[in-house]
Amino acid sequence: MPIKIPDSLPATAVLESENIFVMTEYRAMHQDIRPLNVLILNLMPTKVITENQLLRKLSNTPLQIKVEFLQTASYTPQHVDTEHMESFYTTFEQVKDRWFDGLIITGAPLAFVPYEEVHYWKELCKIMEWAKTHVHSTMHICWGALAGLYYHFGIPTVEYPEKLSGVYSNTVLKKSSPLFRGFDDVFNAPHSREVGILKEDVDKVPELELIADSEAGGPTILKTTDSKNFFVLCHLEYDANTLELEYKRDFEKGLNPHIPYHYYPDDDPTKEPVVTWRSAGQLLFSNWLNYYVYQTTPYDIGNK
Incomplete structure (x- = not known):
């Protein structure tokens, strides 16, 4: 089944060129199927790249999904075309009286900014509080996950001695979880962050x-x-070259970054990166949508 997105969104042409089935709004209107309504709060400065990454993952499912993009009203992004934002993004005030099957809150490059000093922190808190009653299940990614854990449970972040950048092995601790159906016991995933959380702080929250x-x-x-909130601190949505772009950006800034771990063959940046996380990424989003959204959300989401 296809993913339903606005006809003129730039991602449409990108996904179609990759042989991913997308459906125009006009065609979707003529099908007697209720799509899952998924809202994406895109906090990344690279809006279009993040749109493409997430839509690739959401499209790999037999479900029809209607995707809408949300932006913050309290902070205007500096590195994206204004026309693009006006055409494809909405604000919280425009959706606050609606209900959604799923919500995705992306990461943001704010590792060293105290949460209360983030320009849009109050607005983000309002959205996360609203999601408790208006969203069936929410997935928080990277900084969005750290922010969600801090807001909902007061879990603090801890700074690493150096940036965690590369492709690392991750162990499935709950093999019976439907989220990990089809996963290997150990899976690779890109990580790109300077901070994280401690297991002992998680253990304090029942x-x-x-x-x-x-x-x-x-x-x-x-x-x-209750499966209403998921917090994903890795980046299984990343493209093959995302870590490379981040590495080169930091290198050009004179930050002397380490070569991303387990990413380039022989740790040689002149060689093409090897993708070892694509299947896990597809499964993560498909399983979340199927088992935690589609299987349990009511048909009339406004009448729960």
Whole structure:
């Protein structure tokens, strides 16, 4: 089944060129199927790249999904075309009286900014609080996951001695979880962050389950016991070249970054990166949508 997105969204042409089935709004209107309504709060400065990454993952499912993009009203992004934002993004005030099957909150390059000093922190808190009653299940990614864990449970972040950048092995701790159906016991995933959380802080919160972790970066994937919130600290949505672009960006800034771990063959940046996380990424999003959204969300999402 296809993913339903606006006809003129740039990702449409990109996904079609990759032989991914997308459906225009006009065609979807003529099908008697209720799509899953998924809202994406895109906090990344690279809006279009992040759109493409997430839509690739959401498209790999037999479900029809209607995707809408949300932006913050309290902070205007500096590195994206204004026309693009006006054409394809909405604000919280425009959706606050609606209900959604799923919500995805992306990461943001804010590792060293105290949460209360983030320009849009109050607005983000309002959205996360609203999601408790208006969203069936929410997936938080990287900084979005750290922010969600801090907001909902007061879990603090800890700074690493050096940036965690590369492809690391992660261990499935709860093999019976439907989120990991089809996963190997150990799976590779890109990590790109300067901060994380401690397992002992997670253990203090009875509403949280730690279901995957990594030796290098600690807790990797967590969920609430009611499955309404998922917190993913790795980047299984990353493209093959995302870590490379980040590495070259930091290198050009004179930050002397380490070569991303286990990413280039022989740790040689002149060689093409090897993707070892694509299947896990497809499974993560497909399983979340199927088992935690589609299978349990009511047909009339506005009448729960």
